[in-house]
Amino acid sequence: MSHPEHAHADHGHAAHGDHHHEMSFSEKYLFPTDHKYIAKQYMLTGMIMAVAAGFFAYAFRMQLAFPGMSVPFFGVVSPTEYNSLVTQHGSIMVFWVAMPVLIAAFGNFLIPLMIGADDMVFPRLNRLSYQLFLLSAILVVVGWFVPGGGFGGAWTSYPPLSAKAEYSLTPAGSSIWLAAVAVEFAAFLLGGINFVVTAMNARAPGMKWHDVPIVVWFICIASILFMASVGPLIAGAIMLLFDQQLGTHFFDPVAGGDPILWQHLFWFFGHPEVYVVLLPAIGICAEIIPVFARKKLFGYRAILYTGIATGVLSFFVWAHHQFVAGIDPRMANVFTITTVLISIPIAEMVFLYIATLYGGSIKFSVPMLWALSFIFCFLIGGVTGIFLGASGADIYLHDTYFVVAHFHYTFYPIAIIGTFAGVTHWFPKLFGRYMDEKLGQIHFWGTVLSFNLIFIPLFFTGLAGDHRRIYNYNNFAELGTPDLQWLRILATVALVIMLIFQVLFVYNFINSIFKGKLAPTNPWKATTLEWTTPSAQPGHGNWTPETMPSVYRGPYEYSAPGRDDDFHPQNVP
């Protein structure tokens, strides 16, 4: 790679003459090309979708705790509705909450700011990416209201259930859902190309590869993983759409098709997808921990290389989702080994974060609390994953609530805790104001404690054999375990409490945007470049031509010896 150039070099004439001109309403909010506003659009859309997905979880958890009751604000949940609710909860949380917020919103906001560029290198492509994403979100919402209701074949969409309307009972919903997923993938392909090209070509003068902040690295690695893995699933989705609408039999065993082929196509994408959302979240923690521990990130290169190793290994583990699906047992052995292997780089990364904390001057501000709870919760998710990754143990545990609890212990820290960590940390840069610290602390403890209360009971119901795809346990003599019902009720009550605590966050978020205490340019005394721009800039562009930063050192110089203040920003000679 030759010496990096500024992104603004090419469009300098257009952008810099009117560098600080006020943008019109439509330039700013309807058709923005500024990465900061596109980031906010992604974030807002993701949060709205999260409210819907959270509500769905509430409705089906109430049905499990109190079967047949009329759920407040929903009504009686029918079996078909139950399937739809579970499916939509899962797919929305993965595709329309975690992806847009963690990759698209933080990627858009942080990459240009952290590498010292005025914008993405393809701003219009960036706008198209969001517009396609919005279209996909609208499509999936439309799917809830068509005859038959929203798709109910689970977020993994296994055929033959998903391939035939008479099985899934959602003839139109299933095809609309598939189309929405396909459009969404197109949106993230455009976004991912933009992230990688921007990070490769638009870095500030002097910023070498090992001066790039970890979160930028990890968002780029995640984008590459996404681009490399999504092809088989798009091919599979089209084949499944043909099965649904044109009467083909790619995945129909009755006509010689192969349902296992879908599982391979899906999980070849689906497992790297876990790391696609994990890497940005764990990268966010890598930014927060040194700031609030006032200590240099321990082992920058080791963390970077473990991230790359995780990304590469994530392509070799997918069939651990299929141990009981009838795959070749010899392949099960291979995939057990690769799955257990992937815990090595992740565990190393966790150790490096803990080593960063060791001897630091730790301040338990709200972003730091979220980052630390990420490590705690994700650790539980990772350790329980080892049981499921071993094919022998998985034969018993597969499709029980143990699996549900496990992946929520990985995915909740990623999608929810990671998001809260990022939002609370960069809020002063996003909106130019502080969030309320006290409300933030109450929200943190309420959310994290109730989250653990939801899913720890489910480990036990799962170990006791609770099957996960059951509408009403009382319908099955051998599955109706009344002595476990109190655990199901406990999990549901904890969920309701957790959802109530989110009202506090929404209030704090909106109130702080308008009435929060004004924040200075660098409120956390951090070293990375985003803290050198004025908070909440009015116009397109991040720096004036005179203030464009140059980089002299790595991104985590805290407790720097020989300095009066305890940090040494990247742009200060």
Next chain:
Amino acid sequence: MSGDAHHDHAHAEHHDHSKFYIKVWAALFVLFLISVFGTLTPWFFVTIIVGFGIALVKAYLVVRYFMHVDIEKPVVHYALIAGLALMVLFFAAVSPDVLNHEGSRWVNVAARAEMERREAAHAAGEGGHHEAAPAAGHEAPAAEAGH
């Protein structure tokens, strides 16, 4: 004068380029003809070599010259190689499940019946194998019921 010379030079270079691409196109066309007529031969291995081998050569020519990969930066080569490697990985790991019709504890009854029926039809109608295809869909359920 020097401007003219430059112009002539550029023109000649442009001409050379076109000539080169026309050569590649001609090679692709010849390969295409071979792939069409090669499949008409009665030997199975020839049709396989023609079907896959020539397709690979053609893909190589198109990717290398028409998609300009020969003059691209190394990073584009790495991306291509990574894509090919992932394809090989996916195929290798999926084939034990999907290309087999039976395993140690399972049998894909419908697929095997379909294969047997086609083989029988092929053996019965050597030379007239074109008639076998349309009947396939109708007889498959019967074969399924037989098991």
